[in-house]
Amino acid sequence: MVLIFTDNEQLDRDLNKKIEDSRIVYYTDYILEEQQATTLIATIQPNKYNFKDFMFKVREKNIQVILILEDENVKELKDALMLGIYDIILNQFDLDDVCQKITNPNSFSKVSKYIKNFLELDN
Secondary structure, rough: OEEEEEHHHHHHHHHHHHOOOOOEEOOOHHHOOOOOOOOOEEOOOOOOOHHHHHHHHHHOOOOOEEEEEEOOOOOHHHHHHHHHOEEEEEEEOOHHHHHHHHHOOHHHHHHHHHHHHHOOOOO
């Protein structure tokens, strides 16, 4: 089961049509109670929940998170990466990009450039 939690009605509908076995979700409690979820497609939704705490609970359930971000400068990117959320899609994307992440998740090496930056490691 793929849960869609983007706070964008049109994107929600488009993803729901394109992804088999998906459901649009509006409440964080539902996501945390859902027993069949394997993937969560989400955006950062300001003022609705504490991003880090919520995503920690989602990751504790071994749910893959595909996070759609405005750009790589979003402050929550560091928290996402530290929680093992490697499937990051930046602003310019199409529905196929999202669908591909469901079956072909990113590896650590794909996001290591962001992690290096946060950890201030030499290249």
